[in-house]
Amino acid sequence: xxxxxxxxxxxxxxxxxxxxxxxxxxxxxxxxxxxxxxxxxxxxxxxxxxxxxxxxxxxxxxxxxxxxxxxxxxxxxxxxxxxxxxxxxxxxxxxxxxxxxxxxxxxxxxxxxxxxxxxxxxxxxxxxxxxxxxxxxxxxxxxxxxxxxxxxxxxxxxxxxxxxxxxxxxxxxxxxxxxxxxxxxxxxxxxxxxxxxxxxxxxxxxxxxx
Numbered sequence: 651x652x653x654x655x656x657x658x659x660x661x662x663x664x665x666x667x668x669x670x671x672x673x674x675x676x677x678x679x680x681x682x683x684x685x686x687x688x689x690x691x692x693x694x695x696x697x698x699x700x701x702x703x704x705x706x707x708x709x710x711x712x713x714x715x716x717x718x719x720x721x722x723x724x725x726x727x728x729x730x731x732x733x734x735x736x737x738x739x740x741x742x743x744x745x746x747x748x749x750x751x752x753x754x755x756x757x758x759x760x761x762x763x764x765x766x767x768x769x770x771x772x773x774x775x776x777x778x779x780x781x782x783x784x785x786x787x788x789x790x791x792x793x794x795x796x797x798x799x800x801x802x803x804x805x806x807x808x809x810x811x812x813x814x815x816x817x818x819x820x821x822x823x824x825x826x827x828x829x830x831x832x833x834x835x836x837x838x839x840x841x842x843x844x845x846x847x848x849x850x851x852x853x854x855x856x857x858x859x860x
Contacts, residue, residue, distance in 0.1 A: 701822045701835050707764045708741075708771050709820045709837040713850055715743040715758075716796065716818070716839060720846055723798040729805060734775060734818060735793040741773040748797050748805070772823040772831035776857045777816060781807040787819045787838070787859045789829050796841065804844045814857040815842035815849075821859075830859050 719732035722745060729748035734741070741760040744752035761768055774787040777794035781804055796816055797805045809815055819838035821831030838856035840849045 698835075701770075701832075704764075704766045704770055705820050705822060705835050705837050708760055708766060708773070709839060709850065711760050711764065712743070712773075712818045712820060713839045713848065715745060715760075716841070716848060719745045719796070720798045720802045720848075723800055724802040727800040729797060729799050731780075731795050731797040733793055733795040734773070734777075734790055736773075736790050740768045741771070741790060769823065772819075772821045772828075774819045774821075774831070774859060775817060776810070776814060776819075779808075781805055781816065783808070783810045783814070783816045785810050785814075785857065787817065787857045790818075798846055802846050804841060804846050807844045809842075809844070811857070812842060813855075815840040817841075817857050819856050819859070833859070 715732050719730045722728070723730035731746055731748045733744050733746065733752055735744075735757075736742070737757065740762075742757045743760055744756040744758065746752045746756050759768075760773065761771060773790045775790055775794050776783045776785065776787050777796070778784040780795045781797055799805045804816070807816070817838045817840045819831075819836055821833070821836035824830055824832050836856050836859070838851050840851060840856075841847065842849055
């Protein structure tokens, strides 16, 4: 038994099928707007998370090089130093014997293999001379050095504040003031006593920045 469909009915059915297929322009516009709104809400949180990860990675690297200098001093029964500097905008550290100038090959970037660009982190210290601290963190510019004796103890240390000790700080740079970082992202490594005990601070206990 055959069923005949009029030409008008066939065309109407075809138009209905075409209307049912896909999204209308209005529906696409609504979806795009919703995605944009959700992205604008999520973006700041995601950026804050990424910034914290960058700072934490570099802070761990700072801790590692200080520990290495202390370990070399104890193992080799010699005075060992760790020096920090900025080299063309790149924060670097070198572990070397005390009273020697670090060789070029000894300087290692604090950000190079961490997936962090130099301009994405602020590095500062309260060191004002070898094993001598001031009261605040200043952006790292001139070379600053921490030295351990053959027992892993700070050599002739002069610590201005027992709370902050000798400190190297890492944070997100402030676009409005390069010398003063974004406080909420600041982390630091502190040597609080002459015995050389290391402490990493992630709860806002770093020296203030100026």
